[in-house]
Amino acid sequence: xxxxxxxxxxxxxxxxxxxxxxxxxxxxxxxxxxxxxxxxxxxxxxxxxxxxxxxxxxxxxxxxxxxxxxxxxxxxxxxxxxxxxxxxxxxxxxxxxxxxxxxxxxxxxxxxxxxxxxxxxxxxxxxxxxxxxxxxxxxxxxxxxxxxxxxxxxxxxxxxxxxxxxxxxxxxxxxxxxxxxxxxxxxxxxxxxxxxxxxxxxxxxxxxxxxxxxxxxxxxxxxxxxxxxxxxxxxxxxxxxxxxxxxxxxxxxxxxxxxxxxxxxxxxxxxxxxxxxxxx
Ligand code: G
Ligand code: MN
Numbered sequence: 001x002x003x004x005x006x007x008x009x010x011x012x013x014x015x016x017x018x019x020x021x022x023x024x025x026x027x028x029x030x031x032x033x034x035x036x037x038x039x040x041x042x043x044x045x046x047x048x049x050x051x052x053x054x055x056x057x058x059x060x061x062x063x064x065x066x067x068x069x070x071x072x073x074x075x076x077x078x079x080x081x082x083x084x085x086x087x088x089x090x091x092x093x094x095x096x097x098x099x100x101x102x103x104x105x106x107x108x109x110x111x112x113x114x115x116x117x118x119x120x121x122x123x124x125x126x127x128x129x130x131x132x133x134x135x136x137x138x139x140x141x142x143x144x145x146x147x148x149x150x151x152x153x154x155x156x157x158x159x160x161x162x163x164x165x166x167x168x169x170x171x172x173x174x175x176x177x178x179x180x181x182x183x184x185x186x187x188x189x190x191x192x193x194x195x196x197x198x199x200x201x202x203x204x205x206x207x208x209x210x211x212x213x214x215x216x217x218x219x220x221x222x223x224x225x226x227x228x229x230x231x232x233x234x235x236x237x238x239x240x241x242x243x244x245x246x247x248x249x250x251x252x253x254x255x256x257x258x259x260x261x262x263x264x265x266x267x268x269x270x271x272x273x274x275x276x277x278x279x280x
Contacts, residue, residue: 020046021055021071023078025250027242028096028215031225031233034241036257038128039086040096041079042244043071063135068102073116080120082247087122090254096128098160101135104143110150125154130181133165144174151176158215161185163203172210180207184218184238191223204231 013020021043028038045055062068076097083095103109117124129150137143147157156178159167164183172180182203189196200216207214216228219238228236245253 021058021074022046022052023075023082023247024052024244025082025247026237026244027250027253028235028237029241031216031229031236034236036090036093036242036254037235038094038096039083039250039254040130040237041075041082041098043075043098044244063100063102068100069106072099072103073112076113076116077120080117080122084121086251086254087126092126093254094126094128094156095122096130096158098130098132100132101137101143101166104146105138107142109146110153113150114153127154128156128158128178130158130160132160133162133167136166137171140174144176147176161217163199172206172212177212179213179215179234181237182214182216182233187216187218187224187228187238188220190227191221197227200227201231204228204233208232 022045023041024044025039025041027036028040029035030037043055043059044052045058046052059071062071079095079097086093087095106112114124117127151157157176158178159171159175159180161167161183162180164185171177180203182200186196186200186203190200204214213234215235215237216224216233217237219225219228219236219240221240224238225236225240242253
Protein backbone atom coordinates (compact mmCIF):
# COMPACT_ATOMS: atom_id res chain seq x y z
CA UNK A 1 0.00 0.00 0.00
CA UNK A 2 1.40 3.43 -0.86
CA UNK A 3 2.10 6.06 1.77
CA UNK A 4 -0.68 8.22 0.28
CA UNK A 5 -3.17 5.40 0.68
CA UNK A 6 -2.12 4.80 4.31
CA UNK A 7 -2.51 8.51 5.04
CA UNK A 8 -5.93 8.68 3.37
CA UNK A 9 -7.14 5.70 5.39
CA UNK A 10 -5.89 7.28 8.62
CA UNK A 11 -7.73 10.49 7.70
CA UNK A 12 -10.99 8.68 6.82
CA UNK A 13 -10.83 6.74 10.05
CA UNK A 14 -10.09 9.85 12.09
CA UNK A 15 -13.04 11.72 10.60
CA UNK A 16 -15.38 8.73 10.98
CA UNK A 17 -14.47 8.22 14.58
CA UNK A 18 -13.39 11.61 15.72
CA UNK A 19 -12.30 10.15 19.05
CA UNK A 20 -9.12 9.24 17.15
CA UNK A 21 -8.38 12.95 17.05
CA UNK A 22 -7.77 15.23 19.96
CA UNK A 23 -6.38 18.65 20.67
CA UNK A 24 -3.49 19.35 22.98
CA UNK A 25 -2.51 22.83 24.09
CA UNK A 26 0.91 24.45 24.24
CA UNK A 27 1.41 27.72 26.12
CA UNK A 28 3.22 30.63 24.47
CA UNK A 29 5.05 32.85 26.96
CA UNK A 30 6.01 36.50 27.00
CA UNK A 31 9.76 36.33 26.46
CA UNK A 32 10.85 38.49 29.39
CA UNK A 33 8.16 38.11 32.04
CA UNK A 34 7.40 34.49 31.10
CA UNK A 35 3.73 35.24 31.65
CA UNK A 36 1.48 33.04 29.56
CA UNK A 37 0.49 35.12 26.55
CA UNK A 38 -1.50 32.51 24.63
CA UNK A 39 -2.23 28.82 24.23
CA UNK A 40 -1.91 27.11 20.83
CA UNK A 41 -4.31 24.29 19.96
CA UNK A 42 -2.45 21.43 18.25
CA UNK A 43 -4.10 18.48 16.57
CA UNK A 44 -3.00 15.02 17.68
CA UNK A 45 -3.90 11.45 16.76
CA UNK A 46 -4.70 8.78 19.31
CA UNK A 47 -3.37 5.43 18.11
CA UNK A 48 -5.12 2.13 18.72
CA UNK A 49 -2.66 1.35 21.50
CA UNK A 50 -3.57 4.61 23.23
CA UNK A 51 -0.37 6.37 22.24
CA UNK A 52 -0.80 10.03 21.27
CA UNK A 53 1.28 11.35 18.41
CA UNK A 54 1.44 14.24 16.00
CA UNK A 55 -1.29 14.21 13.38
CA UNK A 56 0.99 15.19 10.51
CA UNK A 57 0.04 12.19 8.38
CA UNK A 58 -3.64 13.11 8.74
CA UNK A 59 -3.27 16.82 8.10
CA UNK A 60 -1.02 16.15 5.09
CA UNK A 61 -3.64 13.82 3.59
CA UNK A 62 -6.36 16.38 4.23
CA UNK A 63 -4.37 19.30 2.90
CA UNK A 64 -5.32 18.77 -0.74
CA UNK A 65 -8.86 17.43 -0.39
CA UNK A 66 -12.25 18.55 0.88
CA UNK A 67 -11.57 16.85 4.22
CA UNK A 68 -9.44 19.83 5.19
CA UNK A 69 -12.56 21.91 5.81
CA UNK A 70 -14.15 19.22 7.96
CA UNK A 71 -10.98 18.82 9.95
CA UNK A 72 -10.57 22.54 10.49
CA UNK A 73 -14.19 23.02 11.51
CA UNK A 74 -13.78 20.22 14.02
CA UNK A 75 -10.61 21.82 15.38
CA UNK A 76 -12.03 25.34 15.60
CA UNK A 77 -15.23 24.18 17.29
CA UNK A 78 -13.41 21.95 19.78
CA UNK A 79 -10.76 24.54 20.63
CA UNK A 80 -13.37 27.25 21.16
CA UNK A 81 -15.58 25.04 23.29
CA UNK A 82 -12.53 24.02 25.34
CA UNK A 83 -11.41 27.63 25.69
CA UNK A 84 -14.74 29.05 26.86
CA UNK A 85 -14.05 28.05 30.46
CA UNK A 86 -10.42 29.16 30.81
CA UNK A 87 -10.97 32.35 28.80
CA UNK A 88 -13.51 33.40 31.39
CA UNK A 89 -10.93 33.11 34.16
CA UNK A 90 -7.47 33.68 32.68
CA UNK A 91 -7.91 37.27 31.68
CA UNK A 92 -6.15 38.30 28.51
CA UNK A 93 -4.69 34.89 27.60
CA UNK A 94 -5.27 34.30 23.90
CA UNK A 95 -6.03 31.20 21.82
CA UNK A 96 -3.85 30.39 18.77
CA UNK A 97 -5.46 28.33 16.02
CA UNK A 98 -3.88 27.04 12.82
CA UNK A 99 -5.53 27.76 9.51
CA UNK A 100 -4.46 26.57 6.07
CA UNK A 101 -4.17 29.03 3.16
CA UNK A 102 -6.55 26.67 1.37
CA UNK A 103 -9.36 27.89 3.62
CA UNK A 104 -9.15 31.14 1.68
CA UNK A 105 -10.01 29.37 -1.58
CA UNK A 106 -13.62 29.36 -0.43
CA UNK A 107 -15.35 32.71 -0.47
CA UNK A 108 -17.29 32.01 2.72
CA UNK A 109 -14.31 31.67 5.07
CA UNK A 110 -15.29 34.70 7.16
CA UNK A 111 -18.93 33.63 7.50
CA UNK A 112 -17.91 30.07 8.30
CA UNK A 113 -15.50 31.08 11.02
CA UNK A 114 -17.89 33.63 12.44
CA UNK A 115 -20.78 31.18 12.68
CA UNK A 116 -18.56 28.40 14.07
CA UNK A 117 -17.37 30.74 16.77
CA UNK A 118 -20.79 32.24 17.45
CA UNK A 119 -21.95 28.75 18.44
CA UNK A 120 -19.36 28.71 21.25
CA UNK A 121 -19.06 31.05 24.19
CA UNK A 122 -15.42 32.01 23.69
CA UNK A 123 -14.22 35.51 22.88
CA UNK A 124 -13.43 36.06 19.19
CA UNK A 125 -11.23 39.06 19.98
CA UNK A 126 -8.84 36.78 21.85
CA UNK A 127 -8.18 34.62 18.81
CA UNK A 128 -4.82 34.54 17.01
CA UNK A 129 -5.17 32.86 13.63
CA UNK A 130 -1.90 31.24 12.56
CA UNK A 131 -1.86 30.90 8.81
CA UNK A 132 0.35 27.99 7.87
CA UNK A 133 2.60 27.82 4.88
CA UNK A 134 1.69 24.43 3.54
CA UNK A 135 0.15 25.74 0.32
CA UNK A 136 -0.18 28.80 -1.85
CA UNK A 137 -2.85 31.44 -1.56
CA UNK A 138 -4.70 30.79 -4.81
CA UNK A 139 -6.70 34.00 -4.69
CA UNK A 140 -4.46 36.67 -3.20
CA UNK A 141 -6.86 39.58 -3.63
CA UNK A 142 -9.85 37.81 -2.13
CA UNK A 143 -7.56 36.51 0.62
CA UNK A 144 -6.56 40.03 1.60
CA UNK A 145 -10.23 41.08 1.70
CA UNK A 146 -11.05 38.11 3.93
CA UNK A 147 -8.12 38.85 6.22
CA UNK A 148 -9.19 42.48 6.58
CA UNK A 149 -12.66 41.25 7.49
CA UNK A 150 -11.30 38.78 10.08
CA UNK A 151 -9.32 41.58 11.65
CA UNK A 152 -12.41 43.76 11.72
CA UNK A 153 -14.06 41.01 13.77
CA UNK A 154 -11.25 41.43 16.28
CA UNK A 155 -8.99 38.48 15.46
CA UNK A 156 -5.22 38.76 15.16
CA UNK A 157 -3.41 37.33 12.15
CA UNK A 158 -0.06 35.60 12.27
CA UNK A 159 2.08 33.88 9.62
CA UNK A 160 3.20 30.50 10.94
CA UNK A 161 6.65 29.02 10.23
CA UNK A 162 7.63 32.13 8.35
CA UNK A 163 10.29 31.44 5.75
CA UNK A 164 10.02 27.68 5.45
CA UNK A 165 7.15 27.17 3.02
CA UNK A 166 5.33 29.34 0.54
CA UNK A 167 5.63 32.59 2.46
CA UNK A 168 6.95 35.63 0.76
CA UNK A 169 8.00 39.10 1.73
CA UNK A 170 5.04 40.32 -0.35
CA UNK A 171 2.72 38.85 2.26
CA UNK A 172 4.49 40.90 4.91
CA UNK A 173 3.84 43.93 2.75
CA UNK A 174 0.24 43.21 1.77
CA UNK A 175 -1.44 41.19 4.51
CA UNK A 176 -2.90 42.98 7.55
CA UNK A 177 -0.71 40.96 9.92
CA UNK A 178 -0.08 41.23 13.64
CA UNK A 179 2.95 38.98 13.75
CA UNK A 180 5.05 36.11 12.47
CA UNK A 181 6.18 32.85 14.01
CA UNK A 182 9.85 32.00 13.64
CA UNK A 183 10.09 28.30 12.80
CA UNK A 184 11.96 25.89 15.03
CA UNK A 185 14.15 24.97 12.04
CA UNK A 186 15.91 28.34 12.48
CA UNK A 187 15.55 28.70 16.25
CA UNK A 188 17.04 25.31 17.08
CA UNK A 189 20.20 26.14 15.14
CA UNK A 190 20.96 29.63 16.41
CA UNK A 191 23.65 28.36 18.76
CA UNK A 192 25.55 26.34 16.19
CA UNK A 193 24.77 27.72 12.74
CA UNK A 194 25.87 31.16 11.65
CA UNK A 195 23.30 31.33 8.83
CA UNK A 196 20.39 30.49 11.13
CA UNK A 197 21.64 33.12 13.55
CA UNK A 198 21.69 35.72 10.77
CA UNK A 199 18.27 34.72 9.44
CA UNK A 200 16.69 34.74 12.90
CA UNK A 201 18.23 38.08 13.85
CA UNK A 202 17.20 39.74 10.59
CA UNK A 203 13.67 38.31 10.60
CA UNK A 204 13.22 39.68 14.12
CA UNK A 205 14.46 43.11 13.07
CA UNK A 206 12.41 43.10 9.86
CA UNK A 207 9.23 42.11 11.70
CA UNK A 208 9.74 44.80 14.34
CA UNK A 209 10.48 47.44 11.70
CA UNK A 210 7.16 46.51 10.10
CA UNK A 211 5.40 46.89 13.47
CA UNK A 212 4.84 43.14 13.80
CA UNK A 213 5.37 40.96 16.85
CA UNK A 214 7.32 37.70 16.83
CA UNK A 215 6.77 34.31 18.45
CA UNK A 216 9.83 32.02 18.36
CA UNK A 217 8.90 28.35 18.13
CA UNK A 218 10.77 25.30 19.34
CA UNK A 219 12.85 27.06 22.00
CA UNK A 220 14.56 24.29 23.94
CA UNK A 221 17.72 25.77 25.46
CA UNK A 222 18.74 28.73 27.59
CA UNK A 223 21.27 29.67 24.87
CA UNK A 224 18.49 29.98 22.30
CA UNK A 225 16.41 32.01 24.74
CA UNK A 226 19.30 34.37 25.44
CA UNK A 227 19.91 34.96 21.73
CA UNK A 228 16.21 35.66 21.18
CA UNK A 229 16.05 38.04 24.16
CA UNK A 230 19.13 39.86 22.91
CA UNK A 231 17.19 40.58 19.70
CA UNK A 232 13.97 41.53 21.49
CA UNK A 233 11.87 38.53 20.52
CA UNK A 234 8.39 39.10 21.97
CA UNK A 235 7.14 35.60 22.72
CA UNK A 236 8.62 32.16 23.30
CA UNK A 237 7.09 28.78 22.58
CA UNK A 238 8.99 25.57 23.24
CA UNK A 239 9.90 22.80 25.60
CA UNK A 240 12.13 25.15 27.63
CA UNK A 241 9.02 26.79 29.08
CA UNK A 242 6.07 24.48 28.31
CA UNK A 243 5.31 21.35 26.31
CA UNK A 244 1.97 20.63 24.65
CA UNK A 245 -0.43 19.32 27.30
CA UNK A 246 -3.92 18.01 27.81
CA UNK A 247 -6.73 20.52 28.32
CA UNK A 248 -7.06 19.70 32.04
CA UNK A 249 -3.35 20.37 32.55
CA UNK A 250 -3.36 23.69 30.73
CA UNK A 251 -6.44 24.74 32.69
CA UNK A 252 -4.63 23.86 35.91
CA UNK A 253 -1.52 25.77 34.80
CA UNK A 254 -3.61 28.85 34.00
CA UNK A 255 -5.40 28.53 37.35
CA UNK A 256 -2.11 28.30 39.28
CA UNK A 257 -0.30 31.03 37.43
CA UNK A 258 -3.17 33.45 36.76
CA UNK A 259 -1.02 34.46 33.85
CA UNK A 260 2.32 34.58 35.71
CA UNK A 261 4.34 31.55 34.75
CA UNK A 262 5.83 29.62 37.65
CA UNK A 263 7.97 27.58 35.28
CA UNK A 264 11.74 27.67 35.73
CA UNK A 265 13.97 28.33 32.74
CA UNK A 266 15.05 24.79 32.11
CA UNK A 267 14.04 21.96 29.89
CA UNK A 268 10.96 19.86 30.50
CA UNK A 269 10.64 18.65 34.08
CA UNK A 270 10.99 14.94 34.64
CA UNK A 271 7.58 13.42 34.82
CA UNK A 272 5.88 16.25 32.96
CA UNK A 273 3.24 14.71 30.78
CA UNK A 274 4.00 15.41 27.14
CA UNK A 275 1.12 13.98 25.17
CA UNK A 276 2.74 14.93 21.91
CA UNK A 277 6.19 13.56 22.43
CA UNK A 278 8.15 11.99 19.59
CA UNK A 279 5.96 11.00 16.78
CA UNK A 280 7.43 7.88 15.37
O1 G B 1 1.97 24.73 13.74
P1 G B 1 3.29 25.04 14.39
O2 G B 1 4.47 25.07 13.46
O3 G B 1 3.15 26.29 15.20
O4 G B 1 3.48 23.81 15.39
C1 G B 1 4.45 23.76 16.34
C2 G B 1 4.86 22.31 16.52
O5 G B 1 6.12 22.27 17.15
C3 G B 1 3.91 21.53 17.40
O6 G B 1 3.63 20.30 16.81
C4 G B 1 4.68 21.33 18.70
O7 G B 1 4.39 20.10 19.33
C5 G B 1 6.11 21.39 18.25
N1 G B 1 6.96 21.96 19.27
C6 G B 1 6.62 22.89 20.18
N2 G B 1 7.66 23.22 20.96
C7 G B 1 8.70 22.48 20.53
C8 G B 1 10.07 22.38 20.94
O8 G B 1 10.56 23.05 21.86
N3 G B 1 10.85 21.51 20.23
C9 G B 1 10.35 20.77 19.19
N4 G B 1 11.18 19.94 18.57
N5 G B 1 9.07 20.84 18.79
C10 G B 1 8.26 21.68 19.45
MN1 MN C 1 1.12 26.85 14.53
